Amino acid sequence: MQQGLARPAALAIDATRFWRTIERSAEIGVGRPGGLARVALSDADRQMRDEFCAWCRDAGLAVTVDAVGNLFARRAGREPGLPPVVLGSHLDTQINGGRYDGIVGVLAALEVVRTLNDRAIGTRRPLEIAVWTNEEGARFSPPMVGSAAFAGVHTVDWVHARRADDGATIGDELRRIGYLGEAPVGGRPLDSYFELHIEQGPELHARGVPVGVVTHGYTAHGFIVDVHGETAHTGPWPMDRRRNALVGAAMLAVAVNDIGWKHHATGGKGTAARIHAWPNKPGILSDYAQFTGDVRHDDPAVADAMRAEFMAALADCARRSQCEMAVFDEWHWGADIFDAAMVSLVRDTARALGVPTLDIASQAGHDAYHIAKVAPTAMIFTPCRDGITHNNREHAGLEETVPGINVLLHAALARADR
Ligand SMILES: [Zn+2]
Missing domain, CATH: 3.40.630.10 (Zn peptidases)
Known part of the structure; x- marks a missing residue:
């Protein structure tokens, strides 16, 4: 034996x-x-x-x-x-x-x-x-x-x-x-x-x-963000009055991806996993969207910093898209x-x-x-x-x-x- x-x-x-x-x-x-x-x-x-x-x-x-x-x-x-x-x-x-x-x-x-x-x-x-x-x-x-x-x-x-x-x-x-x-x-x-x-x-x-x-485990912070805008016609409605929730969620997707790239050299990841939008149709701006994503890093302190970067980006995306954004659910593990x-x-x-x-x-x-x-x-x-x-x-x-x-x-x- x-x-x-x-x-x-x-x-x-x-x-x-x-x-x-x-x-x-x-x-x-x-x-x-x-x-x-x-x-x-x-x-x-x-x-x-x-x-x-x-x-x-x-x-x-x-x-x-x-x-x-x-x-x-x-x-x-x-x-x-x-x-x-x-x-x-x-x-x-x-x-x-x-x-x-x-x-x-x-x-x-x-x-x-x-x-x-x-x-x-x-x-x-x-x-x-x-x-x-x-x-x-x-x-x-x-x-x-x-x-x-x-x-x-x-x-x-x-x-x-x-x-x-x-x-x-x-x-x-x-x-x-x-x-x-x-x-x-x-x-x-x-x-x-x-x-x-x-x-x-x-x-x-x-x-x-x-x-x-x-x-x-890598430390991960995940979030689901609700984005609220307003429906309007895709033609006549002026750009400066648009509150397109689909665009707000898309900005979040790009933001979390950018955070991943920022920490890429040390193995960090930022993931845009899902966007659900409504009505999500041609001819109309979406008044609601939900974004799901997460950030991960081997170093818990860096993962925490990535989460903070996402929250800062969220405020910026809300301002630029003229939508209201709120974290609907958040989780972390690792x-x-x-x-x-x-x-x-x-x-x-x-x-x-x-x-x-x-x-x-x-x-x-x-x-x-x-x-x-x-x-x-x-x-x-x-x-x-x-x-x-x-x-x-x-x-x-x-x-x-x-x-x-x-x-x-x-x-x-x-x-x-x-
Ligand atoms: Zn499995």
């Missing part, structure tokens, strides 16, 4: 079975060639959930669904009263999503359980696989809403009331697809949470390193949120298995950010080709993914048996 491992390093997942499961998932909610369009609480999401629950029951797991549709598949421990070690991620995708984002983490967790079942290996603490609802926010805003509710950030009623552009609410859609569960949301102790996820950046693939030990002992466990486990690692920051938001508020949490990154993600060309190779899953297996075992 290698030093630092609770079990022999020869204990390893079944890579072929894992990949077959990934390929089955890739048939559900097919999008652009090679990709998925499995947005949250759609018929495709229901089909994937049904399939996943069937796999879990086949693996002897007890599946529960909570009131925001989060799924938990539990493998009993020898001491059932102890809080579970939870492994999870998400199964929903962006509208032009890939086959791996989130999915690799959930199906890796399933493969960990299947591997333990094959060898009849029990654990002291229960193991649970978690599937969080609406991680992507592609259909319902904000993203990561299921894990946020679990962590007590949002109430169940607030989550249920989130409305998609198609008019449906999360509550309606959970009911429609049969995943409005009865289990309470959160409020129970977890021993710990592991989330394996593709890196969604180029570093691991470029360096040929299979495992990223996620040390912290920084040193992960548990030092859990991060060390991931690193030490990889070392004991002989798997090369790279310490790395996460630049994307993840469910783990919310769960870190209520349980000791760590993330494991696996490579994705050229860092391409939120794109149908997203690709993760089996051989470069398997070492990370074996690290997850041994780290979760160590945690569950301690």
